[in-house]
Amino acid sequence: MTTDPVELTRRLVRCPSVTPEEGGALELLAAELSAAGFACTRVDRNGTANLFARWGARGHPKTFGFNGHTDVVPVGDAAAWTMDPFGAEEADGWLYGRGATDMKSGVAAFAAAAIDLVTETPPDGAVILTITGDEEGPAKDGTVAILDWMKDQGEAMALCLVGEPTCPKRLGDMMKIGRRxxxxxxxxxxxxxxxxxxxxxxxxxxxxxxxxxxxxxxxxxxxxxxxxxxxxxxxxxxxxxxxxxxxxxxxxxxxxxxxxxxxxxxxxxxxxxxxxxxxxxxxxxxxxxxxxxxxxESFLTPPGPLSDMIARAAEAETGIVPELSTSGGTSDARFVKDHCPVVEFGLVGHRMHQVDERVETAQIPKLKAIYARILREYFAQ
The missing domain is CATH 3.30.70.360 (Alpha-Beta Plaits)
Structure with missing residues (x-):
């Protein structure tokens, strides 16, 4: 049975993980990933909750990495919301809730794709998920803490995909190959x-x-x-x-x-x-x-195998070739770039951080399908 990324998104949105609260989101992910054979470790630092999950052998030269976050920005004026900010309610083809766009849907889509891969067609290699609870906050003890721990433990990703929302209008229209x-x-x-x-x-x-x-x-x-x-x-x-x-x-x-x-x-x-x-x-x-x-600091991952692989998968599922961009603000890719090549690709982001934040429900399984294609191609090489 395949893993439903929409249901996983709903469950994550129902976790009130406003920075710096863990809210149960990482516990939920750890349970799902552990059941699929991932070795999960909490890498908490200074009260910040983080999760490291690896399937496959430590130090395998073919290790695909994913980075994301389950912390969310505050709700703001709760009275201005038409839906419960942590209710994960659906209406008219949209799933509502704080973090629905940024970025619990992206985390759910990749986790679902990774679980299906390792349980249905186990690859010759390893898959690592690094999920932080500190991306929306000071970002001092989140992804940085995970990377510090990985270095101490001899853990490494050969490359990394960050699942932040990157598309301005339609799923598949943009990826980030660097940041200012x-x-x-x-x-x-x-x-x-x-x-x-x-x-x-x-x-x-x-x-x-x-x-x-x-x-x-x-x-x-x-x-x-x-x-x-x-x-x-x-x-x-x-x-x-x-x-x-x-x-x-x-x-x-x-x-x-x-x-x-x-x-x-x-x-x-x-x-x-x-x-x-x-x-x-x-x-x-x-x-x-x-x-x-x-x-x-500013950084660039030059166009190459990673961005090409993402572009092929996105085009296959959406019919759109993503634009290679360095626009926007900062993300945790600014930390990952010191560890390995990194590219960002995720959903349409124009609803993130807003009142009535929401994601088009049908786009979540489509994003999972893109991620699944990327994983299959990477391990087939």
Whole structure:
């Protein structure tokens, strides 16, 4: 009997696994996978729940890996939902619930495909699932923790498919072969507080910060390349915390975020930001400080065997050849890329994180069929 990915999705959605709560989702997956012969290990770290599951011999050179997450973002205004956020209710061909799109359906589809493969036609090789409960949160103790544990245990994937939603309009229309990096810079400008009627007795950090932000906003970081759009810089905060209209404040803060392609690294961008800041400090006499936070580096898995295999499977099941893209935000592929080649492919994602999040029910078994084709082709090679 084949494994029903829709029913497995329903059961997962009914688990209230809002980050950082496990909610029973990983326990459910571990039970299903263990029954099919997978060796399952909880790799929890600092209160974050993670699951590692392997079928086949450890260290087999032909090991297909899958990465996903069962944690979900908060419901938000529950009264705005027309369906129970954790009810997994169906209506008009849609399955509703938080995580239905991002990404319990993807996890269910791959788990179902993997279970059927190893129970019906056991391959010469191994299948690994790495499922985290920390993708929607800080992402410090999720996939990173699993990969750290794998290194210590001598576990390895030859390649990895991340099942995040990747398709903008129709199942099969896009896969992600890389991602932009993300670095945020936090600036503080410090001057001298004073009365606005006597500006010569003060040193206004607001004007200096405005000059810096204008300079950064006007900069062209690059023109993009064959696989990436141009890098972008966005101003996300500009604040003094000053409620008075007759006081020049002593300090001012601003934050920018850069989403960058593989022309840059976070270090090179931090150095550039520091240079711009130093120039404005010298021009204005205002003191500046900067700290940075990196969410991930830009990376690319060059088109090749893995992306070709995914494209063939998607076209066979949907009639669509996926576009190779590096658009969008960050994902846990930014961690997996240091372990093995990685590509992302999953369902249509435009309903994720929304009120009444939902997935077209018929697309879940179709995604399972794509994943099953990928697995069969990989182990037939």
């Amino acid at each position: 990096g993300s670095v945020s810079a936090f600036f503080t400008a410090t001057g001298i507080q004073g009365h606005v009627a006597y500006p010569h007795k003060a040193a206004n950090p607001v004007a200096a910060m405005a000059k810096l932000i204008d300079r950064l906003s006007a900069a062209v970081l690059d023109e993009g390349n064959d696989h990436f759009d141009p890098s972008t810089l966005a101003v996300t905060t500009f604040d003094t915390g000053n409620p008075a209209t007759n006081v020049i404040p002593a300090s001012c803060r601003a934050t920018v975020n850069i989403r960058f392609n593989d022309i840059h690294t976070s270090d090179s961008l931090a150095a550039w930001l520091g240079e711009q800041m130093a120039e404005v400090a010298a021009e204005t006499g205002i003191g500046f400080d900067m700290t940075t936070a990196v969410s991930g």
